Amino acid sequence: MGRTTTEQDRRVAKYTKFAIDKMEEAVLAALARREPMQLEWAQGRATFGGNRRMIRGGKWTGFGFQRNAPVDHSMPVLGARDSNGTVRAIWANYACHCTTVGSRNRVGGDWAGFANEWMEKEFAGAVSLMTIGCGADVGPQPSGSLQAAEEHGRSVAVEAKRLLMGETISLDGVPTVVSRRIQLPLAKPKPREHWQAQLKSGGFEHQLAKAMIAKLDVQGSIPAQVSYPLSIWKFGDDLAMVFLAGEVVVDYAVRLKRELDWSRLWINAWVNDMPGYIPSRRVLEEGGYEADFSQVYYEQPGRYDPGLEDKLVQAVRELAGEPFRARADQEPSPYHKLPSGEALMFKRLANWVAGERTKEEIRMLQRLRDYVRVAQPAVGIVSKGEGEETEWFNYAGDHDHRRFIRQLKTGTQLTWVMPLTPKIAGSTLVYCFSGGVGWETEPKTDGFALVLNSEEKLRFDVTRQLTRWISKDGAVELIYLPTWTSDVDSGGFFFVALTRRIPVDGNGEVSFAVRSLGQGSKRWFALDTQQPGSDKLINLGQALD
Incomplete structure (x- = not known):
């Protein structure tokens, strides 16, 4: 709308007719070649979809990767086997946009096209179909290349093969189809x-x-309303396949899998009609592309009324009927949060520790092995006075809430109060906290100061390597163990060891702060709001051993 010439419109119409004719030929050919098949299905998982709506202060700010936002990582697969037990057709579904390659000038099916290609390789002689669920606000991660798209597609095929080679649920008989059109x-x-x-x-x-x-x-x-078609295929009480029109945001999958039995539910979107994006109440409150800007492309006069979510969900519930309602004691669907990177992080760390290390790294690792066994929590209450709030990659590579300061202005300070912990008499007092440092390519300044009880004790700066700093009097030692890194940032564990001449009261309390010593640089130090507990330190110790 608004971008094409008359000649382009003519070509679009010609190609549209060509595509529809070919689809009709394919359907007629398939009907003519029908033969008995046994249907079966199973539900697995794919994990490359990430919510693309960047939210700051409760409002949409653009596209990116919002790691703490909802996703739907369920990946249902339906197979059709012939009388010999050979898989002849595969249908898989996943909630994610096909936008891995981005705006690069390529023609293809993106990850879904590669998924079809790889499924047909895994099951020779089979025909595959890849459809998309409620992924209107979900994008592939990582993205930016054909290679990434193929890796995503292949991961779908690998999971589809695992499911169909394992235990599946047979679907007997012809499905019952129920439909409704709502406004x-x-x-x-x-x-x-x-x-x-x-x-x-x-x-x-x-x-x-x-x-x-x-x-x-x-x-x-x-x-002032949009005509909207709904359909459900019911395979007895074994499976309800929901068909939703338009680009439906993931909140609908989250809610429907809470109110219906998610273990027997398959949700397709982008089917039967294309009224545009179907936002949820949350997305409407946050605003942005899916709620507002996209409506112009579908010739809609404006945004939806927030009542659309309840109306759509209620209609699906009614069509599904009582047999598919969630039980009162139903366990939550496990598919709507990104898996934590902790397990993988600890595995990577253990492999790194076991590799060839420098003499200095070996010495620092030995100190960390000693420290992690006696380390105490380092963060109690973080001062709200200075610093900013954000969400960024933590020690495990997960998006997490944190407070941070930059080296934009000398003297900017992040202060926190230590929790009350018993002092370890006659030995070094060790504290551990998680956070990170970053933007290594920004101009280098005098760095940051570690401040104890209002007194500067040592200076440190941005790094992406295992690093140790020590005060001039030897009373304070800081070791930083990065466990997640990018090209310019890192997240990890800080260990502070306090020995003589540090004023610690009988409860072991020390006032800590990190202060900017530079200006004009966006280099940053961050403190995670959610600090690691004793269980994480145990896992860390095991990885270091």
Whole structure:
């Protein structure tokens, strides 16, 4: 809308007819070649989908990778076997946009196309179909290349093979199909005066204004609702396959799998009609592309009314019926959060420790083995006075809430109070906390100061390597063990060892702070809000051994 010429429109129409004719030929050919098959299904997992809606202060700020936002990592697979038990058809479903390659000039099916290719390689002679669930706000991670797209697609094929070679559920008989068309409410359309003013703009807004004025001229009003088709295929009480029109955000999968039996539920989106994005109440509150900007591409007059979520979910519940309702004691669906990177992080760390290390690294690792056994929690209450809040990669590579300071201004300080812990008499007092340092490519300054009881004790700076700093009097030692790194940032564990001449009261309390010593640089130090407990330190100790 607003970008094509008359000649381009003609070519689009010609290709559309060609595509529809080919689809019709394929359907007719398939009907003519029907033969008895046994259907079976299973539900597995794929993990490359990540929520793309970046949220700051409760509002949409753009596209990226919001690691703490919902996803749907369920990957149901349906197989059709012939009388010899050979898989002849495969259908897999996953909730993620096909946008791995991005805006690069490529023609292909992205990860879904590669998934089909690899499934047909894994099952010679079979035909595969890849569909998409409620992934309108979910994008592939990582992305940016054909190689990444193929890796994602191959991971789907590997999981599909694992499922179909394992225990599956037979689907006997012909499914019962139930359908309904509902009206999804839009916000009250704007009056003619608004659209007339929009005619002065260019691009999509101009084209949308022309379309809305045409509706006013012909129909006398702009519809305040969207006609929306729903269907469910029910294979007895074994499986309910839900078909939702449009680009449906993941919140619908999360909610439907809470209110219905997620272990017998398969949700398809992008089917039967294309009214545009179908946002949830949460997405509407946050605003942004899926809630607002995208509507122009589908010739919708504005955003939806928040009541659409309850109306759509209730209609699905009614079509599914009582047999598919969630039990009161139903366990939550395990598919809606990204898996933590902790287990993989500890495994990588153990492998790194076991590798060839320098003499200095060996000495530092031995000190850490000693320290981790006696380390105490280092963070109690973080001062709200200075520093900023964000979410970034923690020691395990998971997005986590944290407070941070930059080297933009000398004297900016992040302060925290230690929890009350018994002092270890006659030995070094060791504290451990998690956080990170980053933006190594920013201008180098005098770095950061570690401040104890308002007194600067040592200086340190951004690094992505195991590093040790010690105060001039030898009373304070800081060791940083990065366990997650990027090209410029790192996250990990800080160990602070206190020996003589450190004023510690009878409860072992020490006031800590990190202070910026530089200015004009965006280098940062961060402190994780959620600090590692004793169980994490035990796992860390095992990885170091």
